[in-house]
Amino acid sequence: MTIAAASSFSAPADKGVGPLLRAWRERCRISQLELALRADSSARHISFIETGRARPSEEMVLRLAEHLDVPVRERNALLLAAGYAPHYPETPLDDxxxxxxxxxxxxxxxxxxxxxxxxxxxxxxxxxxxxxxxxxxxxxxxxxxxxxxxxxxxxxxxxxxxxxxxxxxxxxxxxxxxxxxxxxxxxxxxxxxxxxxxxxxxxPEPDADGEPAEPVAYxxxxxxxxxxxxxxxxxxxxxxxxxxxxxxxxxxxxxxxxxxxxxxxxxxxxxxx
Structure with a gap:
């Protein structure tokens, strides 16, 4: 076969970027303080972002997404929820x-x-x-x-x-x-x-009449x-x-x-x- 053109954990974007980022942080099981240290920010600022009291910059959204291992498609969703344009293109495979x-x-x-x-x-x-x-x-x-x-x-x-x-x-x-x-x-x-x-x-049910396989250490x-x-x-x-x-x-x-x-x-x- 040859390569042909081929055909997203994200909550509704209308909830805003804060709840989305909180969900990703909780999925990673890290605290606001730990995320802040990784992203060169403060736990207070992370808290304000998650509760909607502060709007993160585009750079901050991408930085947090990077430290939370957010997939590329979902990073675009975070940017849209924060009011920014998607950062990553989606090029058709046959382009x-x-x-x-x-x-x-x-x-x-x-x-x-x-x-x-x-x-x-x-x-x-x-x-x-x-x-x-x-x-x-x-x-x-x-x-x-x-x-x-x-x-x-x-x-x-x-x-x-x-x-x-x-x-x-x-x-x-x-x-x-x-x-x-x-x-x-x-x-x-x-x-x-x-x-x-x-x-x-x-x-399918296992074949009762079949011979048992020899035990092999894989x-x-x-x-x-x-x-x-x-x-x-x-x-x-x-x-x-x-x-x-x-x-x-x-x-x-x-x-x-x-x-x-x-x-x-x-x-x-x-x-x-």
């Missing part, structure tokens, strides 16, 4: 300005072959994937592939990869927890709807998936961009799957050969 970025990401995941790798946006829409991912998608119905495949649907849908994932309950729990954390940051209605959809998918929770009669094991890693200055770029994630045992690595290299 020529992002040509170098798209080309670099595609080269990155292609260079990871024969191991699987893909790129997703904030709603887990797959915007690019390499051949390592493509080999798992044989037999997946077209309805899950169009108009654009969604990584969570592909993995957890009963007609997707779910029936082939040997440790589905554990892997499903890992993915749902990951989504819950993202929802806590973004409070996106679309993301919440996706979560409710995939969380409601039925979980260094991270693996995804154990059946492929053409053998079980492959992978651990995943997710990478994002450091200090992004664009909403679209900030919400892209590159997920790579590393073989969790020598047998899986050997098999993938044999396919590549």
């Amino acid at each position: 020529p300005a992002l040509d170098a970025l798209r080309d670099g990401m595609e080269r990155l995941i292609q260079g990871y072959e024969p191991y699987p790798a893909l790129i997703v946006d904030a709603l887990y829409t797959v915007v690019a994937a390499n051949r390592g991912i493509a080999m798992f998608l044989n037999g997946v119905p077209e309805s899950l592939m169009t108009p654009a495949p969604n990584a969570m649907r592909l993995t957890l849908h009963p007609e997707g990869l779910a029936p082939r994932i040997r440790n589905l309950p554990e892997w499903r729990g890992h993915l749902l927890t990951q989504m819950e954390r993202r929802i806590a940051l973004r409070r996106s209605d679309a993301l919440r709807e996706l979560y409710e959809e995939v969380a409601a998918y039925p979980v 260094f991270a929770l693996p995804m154990r998936i059946e492929h053409e009669g053998r079980v492959l094991s992978f651990v995943s890693s997710i990478s994002t961009f450091n200090t992004p200055m664009d909403v679209t770029v900030a919400e892209l994630a590159i997920e790579t799957f590393l073989p969790a045992d020598p047998a899986t690595a050997k098999y993938l290299h044999s396919l590549a050969g």
Whole structure:
């Protein structure tokens, strides 16, 4: 697959910037004094901002957001709530300005072959994937592939990869927890709807007649998936961009799957050969 154009914890902006900043501070579990020390301000000034008695400057909003690890999209929301223009653009992924970025990401995941790798946006829409991912998608119905495949649907849908994932309950729990954390940051209605959809998918009963897997000491929770009669094991890693200055770029994630045992690595290299 090649990269294509892809499609937010935030309270209503009409409550003002103060309650929003207080919510982010409480989420980080830090006091007004600690935030003030980090932002080179005073606890009194932070208190006045949160209660609406003082209007923060644009610079102060951005500084507080930085120290509270507020996602880029939500920093724009804070600025709007404070009466300022958004600071971070949201460039469409197919914009020529992002040509170098798209080309670099595609080269990155292609260079990871024969191991699987893909790129997703904030709603887990797959915007690019390499051949390592493509080999798992044989037999997946077209309805899950169009108009654009969604990584969570592909993995957890009963007609997707779910029936082939040997440790589905554990892997499903890992993915749902990951989504819950993202929802806590973004409070996106679309993301919440996706979560409710995939969380409601039925979980196949384990095969009582199947042979128990040999106990293996993994260094991270693996995804154990059946492929053409053998079980492959992978651990995943997710990478994002450091200090992004664009909403679209900030919400892209590159997920790579590393073989969790020598047998899986050997098999993938044999396919590549």
